[in-house]
Amino acid sequence: MTTETLETFEELGLSENILKALTEMGFSKPSPIQAQGIPAVMQGSDVIGQAQTGTGKTAAFGIPVLERIDTSSNAVQALVLCPTRELAVQVSEEIGRLAKYMRGVRIEAIYGGDSIDRQIRSLKKGVHIVVGTPGRVMDHMERKTLKFDEVRMMVLDEADEMLDMGFREDIESILADMPEDRQTILFSATMSKPIMSITKRFLNDPTLIKVVRNELTNQNIEQVYFEVKPQAKVEVMTRLIDMHHLKSLLVFCNTKRKVDEIVEDLQLRGYASEGIHGDLRQQQRSNVMSKFKAGVTTILVATDVAARGIDVSGLDGVINYDIPMDEEYYVHRIGRTGRAGMSGKAFSLVARDEKYRLKSIEGYTKVKIEKGVIPSFEDIVGVRKARFVENIAATIKETDDQGLYNDVLEMLHHSGFSTEQIVGAMAQQIMGVQKNEYSDGNLAWEERRGDRDGGRREGGDRFERRSSGGSRFERGGDRRGDDRRPGGSSDRYAPRGDRREAGRDGEPKRQSAPEAGMTRLFLSLGRKDHIMPKDIVGAIAGEANIPGKTIGAIDIYDKFTFVDVPERDARAVLRAMDGNTIKGKPVQIDIAK
Ligand code: ADP
Ligand code: MG
Numbered sequence: 001m002t003t004e005t006l007e008t009f010e011e012l013g014l015s016e017n018i019l020k021a022l023t024e025m026g027f028s029k030p031s032p033i034q035a036q037g038i039p040a041v042m043q044g045s046d047v048i049g050q051a052q053t054g055t056g057k058t059a060a061f062g063i064p065v066l067e068r069i070d071t072s073s074n075a076v077q078a079l080v081l082c083p084t085r086e087l088a089v090q091v092s093e094e095i096g097r098l099a100k101y102m103r104g105v106r107i108e109a110i111y112g113g114d115s116i117d118r119q120i121r122s123l124k125k126g127v128h129i130v131v132g133t134p135g136r137v138m139d140h141m142e143r144k145t146l147k148f149d150e151v152r153m154m155v156l157d158e159a160d161e162m163l164d165m166g167f168r169e170d171i172e173s174i175l176a177d178m179p180e181d182r183q184t185i186l187f188s189a190t191m192s193k194p195i196m197s198i199t200k201r202f203l204n205d206p207t208l209i210k211v212v213r214n215e216l217t218n219q220n221i222e223q224v225y226f227e228v229k230p231q232a233k234v235e236v237m238t239r240l241i242d243m244h245h246l247k248s249l250l251v252f253c254n255t256k257r258k259v260d261e262i263v264e265d266l267q268l269r270g271y272a273s274e275g276i277h278g279d280l281r282q283q284q285r286s287n288v289m290s291k292f293k294a295g296v297t298t299i300l301v302a303t304d305v306a307a308r309g310i311d312v313s314g315l316d317g318v319i320n321y322d323i324p325m326d327e328e329y330y331v332h333r334i335g336r337t338g339r340a341g342m343s344g345k346a347f348s349l350v351a352r353d354e355k356y357r358l359k360s361i362e363g364y365t366k367v368k369i370e371k372g373v374i375p376s377f378e379d380i381v382g383v384r385k386a387r388f389v390e391n392i393a394a395t396i397k398e399t400d401d402q403g404l405y406n407d408v409l410e411m412l413h414h415s416g417f418s419t420e421q422i423v424g425a426m427a428q429q430i431m432g433v434q435k436n437e438y439s440d441g442n443l444a445w446e447e448r449r450g451d452r453d454g455g456r457r458e459g460g461d462r463f464e465r466r467s468s469g470g471s472r473f474e475r476g477g478d479r480r481g482d483d484r485r486p487g488g489s490s491d492r493y494a495p496r497g498d499r500r501e502a503g504r505d506g507e508p509k510r511q512s513a514p515e516a517g518m519t520r521l522f523l524s525l526g527r528k529d530h531i532m533p534k535d536i537v538g539a540i541a542g543e544a545n546i547p548g549k550t551i552g553a554i555d556i557y558d559k560f561t562f563v564d565v566p567e568r569d570a571r572a573v574l575r576a577m578d579g580n581t582i583k584g585k586p587v588q589i590d591i592a593k
Contacts, residue, residue, distance in 0.1 A: 008030075009029065009030055012035075012038050013042075014063060014067065015067060017100075018063055018067070021098050024100070028325060031055050031328075033055050034059055034063075036211070037049050037057075037060035038064055041061060044183055045183070045207050046184045046206040047186070047207050048207070048208045048209065049188075049210075049211075051187070051189065052189050052211075058090075058091050058157070059098060061157070062091070062094060062095040062098050065153055066095065066099050066102060066129075068152060069105055071104040075150035078128065078151065078153040078155070079129075079148065079154050080092075080132070080157055081132060081156050082131060082132070082133060082158060083133070083161040083167070085111035085113060088110070088131050092108070092131040095129060106126060106127045107130075108122055108123065108127040109131050111132060116136075116139070120140075123140070134167040134170035138170050148179065149179060151179055152183060153185065154178050154184045156184070157187050159187060163194050168194065175202045184204070220344060221345070222346065223346045223348075224372035225347070225348040225349075225350050226347065226374055227444045228374070229445050231543070231545035232442065232444075234262060234266065234269070236349060236374050237251070237266075237347075238269055240374075241319075243375040243379060244317065245387075246298075246317045246345070248295070248314060249298060249317050249318070249319060250307065250312065250315055250319070250336050251273075251301040251302070252319070252320050252333045253321040255303065256277040256279055258321065259306075260277075262301050263301050271299055272297045274288045274291065274300060274301070276289070276300060276303075288300070289312075304332070307333070312336065315337045319348075319349065320333060320346070323348060323350060323354040323361070324357075327361050331365060333346075347372070348369065353579070374443050376440045381431075384431040385431070514564045515553075518565065521563045521565060522590045523577075523582075523589050524587055525582055525585055527556055527557065529583070531583055533554045536551075536582060539580070539583075540563065543580055544569060544577065545576075546569045551563065551565055552564030573589070
């Protein structure tokens with residue numbers, strides 16, 4: 001068969017309504033069976049499609065079926081047979097989603113176990129597409145509650161499974177009862193002898209489309225995802241690298257800009273990393289690649305497109321810094337590890353708004369991706385210590401010129417330090433792990449009601465920033481009383497010393513322009529939501545990862561709040577806060593007018 005695949009659904013010449021639905025469903029490009037199957041079915045010839053589960057066969061026949069329905073007639077025009085009630089429901093739902101913007105197309109799932117009277121009433125109203133299990137369809141045929149004289153398209157979905165389940169006779173008698181000039185489409189994951197005999201008897205010069213592919217995802221790859229706040233992804237990534245001692249690793253992200261950002265961030269933290277993306281010249285590219293292959297750099301950060309051409313083997317793992325827009329990309333990404341029988345790790349860092357993409361990857365690969373627990377700071381210190389001890393022991397064993405540094409300890413003792421202090425300081429220096437602004441409680445996002453599987457909840461949403469000398473929460477909240485003006489309609493919080501007293505005279509300054517270099521933001525929460533300045537500072541600083549002390553005046557009104565933030569951070573704040581919550585309440589945020 002042809003290996004050419006189409007890049008877009010538009011190229012298949014589908015109607016606007018279907019394209020619109022596809023976009024909404026998040027199908028960005030046809031899967032191989034769709035790219036080849038849709039045109040073949042649309043041409044009108046009989047088709048046999050062979051492809052594994054999870055490759056998108058439903059839409060491969062569902063789309064052309066919808067394109068051929070004539071809604072001016074009330075007759076059944078397409079019959080889809082599925083092996084089980086679950087599949088019949090699934091398929092009819094998927095066709096329903098595809099038909100969302102088409103007018104007047106009626107689809108009905110007909111299966112055993114459901115009330116036959118209800119089905120009969122529904123069929124009487126007129127149904128265009130029947131998706132059913134063979135037994136129940138036979139039943140309706142016998143009762144003459146289903147008439148097939150206008151059927152133009154007949155689909156046998158998961159045909160091998162239907163035969164396995166003993167539906168052979170039913171299928172044959174249904175097929176025998178269909179109009180001669182119908183189009184017959186058969187999908188199956190395998191092409192067994194009984195299938196071949198059915199196709200020979202009931203299909204007319206069929207076009208065979210076969211999409212063989214390697215197993216979608218390989219068993220040796222351990223797939224785990226972590227729910228991570230966007231701004232904590234690098235922190236979590238380095239914890240995972242430390243924890244699992246990953247020495248050769250590919251990190252994927254969706255954009256070139258992200259590649260550069262992550263590389264810089266990793267380098268600052270002392271990880272040997274380099275990036276690769278389409279903007280690099282060939283010379284730079286080969287440079288980066290040879291350093292990575294030689295083990296000089298241990299982490300290669302790449303976009304999907306840039307990674308396509310590169311040939312690396314023996315990776316310990318792959319990290320999806322963000323979740324790819326396309327399920328196929330996920331498969332390609334993680335397929336980089338766990339090769340040749342070796343085991344590999346595939347970690348995905350999932351922000352709240354990426355969760356649905358992860359779900360669709362699971363649907364596509366038919367593999368459950370386990371939810372992982374982010375290693376705690378203590379965990380990391382533990383593994384680093386163990387490694388430090390190992391390294392020291394190895395160095396002592398291997399060193400020839402033992403004497404060279406042996407007086408260092410004595411020199412330090414002379415300066416009045418204890419051996420514990422000295423070794424502790426050396427360990428700290430060499431291990432390079434320090435507490436930073438990411439406390440364990442501030443890495444994962446919190447499950448909201450309505451989020452799927454109940455994840456663990458973090459204790460608090462608090463930073464433990466050591467360097468800034470004291471928690472930012474000492475300000476704000478506790479002072480709220482002081483800042484409340486008698487009779488004023490807002491609670492003003494102006495953290496930076498000299499401005500703290502602003503408005504104290506009772507004259508609200510709320511509408512005055514923000515200070516130079518500051519942007520005023522509007523938040524849809526106010527006093528009625530019981531939010532306090534510290535909540536706002538905490539949320540904004542935490543989510544947008546900006547120091548709390550840079551946040552300016554905060555004016556809390558009954559139903560909304562104005563907050564001044566540095567101009568350069570305003571967009572980051574908008575992005576981080578949009579659709580987010582403060583104290584569990586959804587907030588809308590915008591530039592104040
Ligand atoms: P199959 O019948 O081959 O087992 P399905 O039709 O059930 O596969 O599709 C598997 C999953 O992939 C479904 O969740 C479906 O919505 C999704 N899917 C199908 N086609 C695409 C596409 N082109 N892009 C993204 N997701 C798709
Ligand atoms: Mg299917």
